[in-house]
Amino acid sequence: MAADPAARMSPVGPAGAASMPVAAPLYPAPPFEFRGARQTWVVYEADAAMLAAYLPAGVQPDSDPAVCAAWACHYPSSTFGPYLEAYLVVRVEVAGERFWYQPVIVTDAEAPMAAGRELWGYGKKLAHLTWSGREAGGPGAEQLVMTVERPRGVRLMTLSMQPERLVSGEELVSLPAAEMLPTLSHRMVPASEAGRPPVVDELVAVDVRPRAHRGADGRPELWRGRGAVDLGSGSAADPWQVFRPLRVLDAFTSLTDFTLPLGRVVPRS
Numbered sequence: 001m002a003a004d005p006a007a008r009m010s011p012v013g014p015a016g017a018a019s020m021p022v023a024a025p026l027y028p029a030p031p032f033e034f035r036g037a038r039q040t041w042v043v044y045e046a047d048a049a050m051l052a053a054y055l056p057a058g059v060q061p062d063s064d065p066a067v068c069a070a071w072a073c074h075y076p077s078s079t080f081g082p083y084l085e086a087y088l089v090v091r092v093e094v095a096g097e098r099f100w101y102q103p104v105i106v107t108d109a110e111a112p113m114a115a116g117r118e119l120w121g122y123g124k125k126l127a128h129l130t131w132s133g134r135e136a137g138g139p140g141a142e143q144l145v146m147t148v149e150r151p152r153g154v155r156l157m158t159l160s161m162q163p164e165r166l167v168s169g170e171e172l173v174s175l176p177a178a179e180m181l182p183t184l185s186h187r188m189v190p191a192s193e194a195g196r197p198p199v200v201d202e203l204v205a206v207d208v209r210p211r212a213h214r215g216a217d218g219r220p221e222l223w224r225g226r227g228a229v230d231l232g233s234g235s236a237a238d239p240w241q242v243f244r245p246l247r248v249l250d251a252f253t254s255l256t257d258f259t260l261p262l263g264r265v266v267p268r269s
């Protein structure tokens with residue numbers, strides 16, 4: 001009797017799987033979807049010379065003092081599952097194009113950690129993150145707070161933001177501190193044979209626009225308010241204090257749905 005093809009079907013992943021291990025991939029193939037994403041930015045000035053060691057060759061702040069942002073992400077629903085993430089980013093210029101360069105990223109889950117490092121060159125580390133604040137901001141709403149510890153008990157960052165005023169997409173575009181630039185990462189993959197140079201050493205840009213902003217009646221859900229970032233004295237492994245704010249410029253929080261695209265390689269000169 002001929003075997004039933006369905007009965008022979010393997011319970012493991014298909015050949016050509018999107019990620020390792022190919023028999024049981026850690027994360028699926030694109031598209032990479034995010035729903036109800038709460039992102040909060042505190043934009044500030046920092047000492048460009050202090051943070052220079054975090055920038056790869058060919059990547060320079062586009063101003064002095066440097067413009068940085070502490071960026072807190074609460075992702076309740078995504079292709080990679082629910083997770084929290086925190087970034088420190090620097091506004092930079094590379095060969096005449098401007099980006100938000102991402103030297104520091106921490107997350108609390110394995111799938112977005114591996115996918116971020118492998119696909120986009122996001123140099124993520126695992127950390128203990130907490131997030132508090134209601135889903136929707138609003139005037140008089142409780143403040144939004146993210147904390148980052150790595151390892152647990154060693155506080156690297158406390159970010160807080162008090163939403164005060166709903167702003168339109170047009171108004172946001174006109175605010176210098178909220179400039180929507182592509183992000184940029186340094187994707188480095190070491191060689192597996194001793195004495196060989198990295199097999200990948202490239203700058204990867206990701207253009208996260210366009211974003212679909214959610215809100216009651218389809219209006220954008222973007223709030224502006226007051227922000228604060230405390231980076232303390234860092235740690236030996238993670239000297240985040242070099243990004244310490246000199247002056248806070250602005251603070252925003254948004255609630256969006258979006259699809260994260262793959263990147264593009266940026267020539268260094």
Ligand SMILES: CC(=O)CC(=O)O
Pocket residue numbers: 080085111112113115116117120122260
């Ligand atoms: C999986 C990813 O790296 C996407 C993100 O968390 O920004």
